[in-house]
Amino acid sequence: MKRDAAKQNLLSELLNQEDYKELGHSILLRNDTSGTSFLDYKSITIRELKEDSLCLELPKNVCQNGHSLTLIFFSSPLKTLIGKFPSVDSTSGIPIIGKVIEHLINEEKVNIEIKFTQYKPTLWNSLLETYEAQQRKISSLISKVKK
Amino acid sequence: MxxxxxxxxxxxxxxxxxxxxxxxxxxxxxxxxxxxxxxxxxxxxxxxxxxxxxxxxxxxxxxxxxxxxxxxxxxxxxxxxxxxxxxxxxxxxxxxxxxxxxxxxxxxxxxxxxxxxxxxxxxxxxxxxxxxxxxxxxxxxxxxxxxTSNFLTFYHRVKEHIFLNKLDEAEDDLLQLMQIEDYLDETFYLEGLINKKHGDFEKSLLSFKKSVEVNPRHYLSLQELIDGHTKLKQYAKAYEFSFASLKNYPIDPEKLPNLIRLSLTNQKYEDLIRYAKFFSSLDEQCPATKTSIAASLVLCSKYFFNNDNRKQGIQTLLEAVKASSGKLSILHNIIETFIANKESKLAYEILNKFSPLHGKNPIFKLLEIEICFILEDVQTVLTKGIPLAESGHANKKVFEAVIVSSIKTDRKKSSIENLIDKAQTKFPDSIDYFSSLYKK
The missing domain is CATH 3.40.50.2300 (Response regulator)
Incomplete structure (x- = not known):
């Protein structure tokens, strides 16, 4: 986050995009048990990333406990509108298949945990690492200031 | 684990x-x-x-x-x-x-x-x-x-005393801290806080300045210097310390509008053009801070309008609409800015776009009447404005719109007088103004 601004004298020249960018992924979801797709990725929030599972918040009625889901992760923001659930074999995103092991209703939304049954650990671990690196950036900033 | x-x-x-x-x-x-x-x-x-x-x-x-x-x-x-x-x-x-x-x-x-x-x-x-x-x-x-260290013990104690307003105790412990040379930046910062709590604003700024002289990256002292100089209307100094802070740390997105105001007061207009470009490029990548970005874009657009750069003003305001996430306070500001700059049609388009979301909100209803009045849509002004005026929910502009539109459409004298009466009761400082509308 240090900048070489020796010759600069305008505040606007010191704004660095990297500091303000949020890290996010858009998820497309197919409920393999009910045979329905959920493509409104803006309604899905990732809450927690675990070693071989994931916690999401999403609208009610997308899935139930025990349902099998296929998820495809894309870097945010998604640049194109997706009208159809992509093919898992040819997608540029990260596909993961899993089972809903926790389903908690929270007012208008539900919080679910999906335990992975088919996924590529290397891809998943690198995604985890991206979020951990973002946290490290934040922690390093805080440690410069806090005693 | x-x-x-x-x-x-x-x-x-x-x-x-x-x-x-x-x-x-x-x-x-x-x-x-x-x-x-x-x-x-x-x-x-x-x-x-x-x-x-x-x-x-x-x-x-x-x-x-x-x-x-x-x-x-x-x-x-x-x-x-x-x-x-x-x-x-x-x-x-x-x-x-x-x-x-x-x-x-x-x-x-x-x-x-x-x-x-x-x-x-x-x-x-x-x-x-x-x-x-x-x-x-x-x-x-x-x-x-x-x-546990001597420094940390006294550091926390001084802060505790300051929080509890026990300034004598804070000063005693600060003397102990002064002996530890490795942390003079922190010590001067705490001295500044004590001086500030004593109400000695100028002296506190001197302490924060000493802290920054020891450590030019001392974040908290830099922030105090920015705030202090801004309060004293010493904007050039505030700009200078903001520059020092931004060189080392990003700014809380919620404070971005302050940064823009600082550039405006310092007449650093080049900043505004760069800010607008920067915020527009960030929009999609900052979902959680979009509304701060939208507020910042509105400020930039006002600058463009005031400097006869209408095209860029409109473009920046439209970017602000995108980033607003439909937040009413920001939309209100955007629509008012369009109206103030004689872009009522654009204001009306935006109003219509967000009508399903905010149509029932009184602020939104007032805005609609204001725009319809400018666009000379007398019928809408009367249909939607009279109930607001009758119920006393109208603001000054809506009362004016309804009264003028009533006169234009030759409504009954008693109805017009009734409206003027209501307006004068609600806004007693504008009694003469409302009377003058009917005379004209």
């Missing part, structure tokens, strides 16, 4: 430190809690010492009644800001040497974390987090709290 890779003695010390601590998790959502709880237990907090709250009022009661040592809160708890709880926690533990407060937030950019830098909040956990990040961060904070 990360403990497996740590020295067992260190782990034992951490467990020992946390063994008698009470923790509170504040989150209305049914996620993350089990992971946080698991991490706390693995770190040595007893299961029976971990409490949950789903609202700030419950959290406050628990913090005060049970003297909670560790608070881990979501940034938003039932539409309230979780970080407000630091005030309650600080009342229970004015000495922060062993108390822990962690904020979990969806906004995960480094800049967003700046929101906690000038508070007593110890850490910022960005969501979504991993169990590893959570544990690493927590252990780092605990280890920091376990550190």
């Amino acid at each position: 990360i403990f497996e890779d740590m020295d067992p003695k260190v782990v034992a010390n951490i467990n020992n430190f946390l063994g008698d601590k009470k923790a509170l998790i504040v989150d209305a959502r049914k996620t993350s809690k089990s992971t946080v709880k698991k991490m706390l237990v693995a770190s040595g907090v007893k299961m029976s010492h971990i409490f949950n709250a789903t609202s700030l009022s419950d959290a406050r009661d628990i913090i005060i009644d049970l003297k909670i040592d560790i608070v881990i809160t979501a940034s938003e708890v039932q539409k309230e800001k979780g970080m407000k709880l630091i005030e309650d926690h600080q009342k229970v533990f004015p000495n922060r040497s062993a108390a822990i407060f962690i904020l979990m937030s969806e906004a995960n950019s480094p800049a967003s974390a700046c929101a906690i830098l000038d508070t007593e909040i110890d850490d910022y956990l960005a969501e979504p987090f991993t169990a590893k990040s959570l544990a690493e961060n927590f252990i780092n904070i605990v280890q920091k709290k376990m550190e």
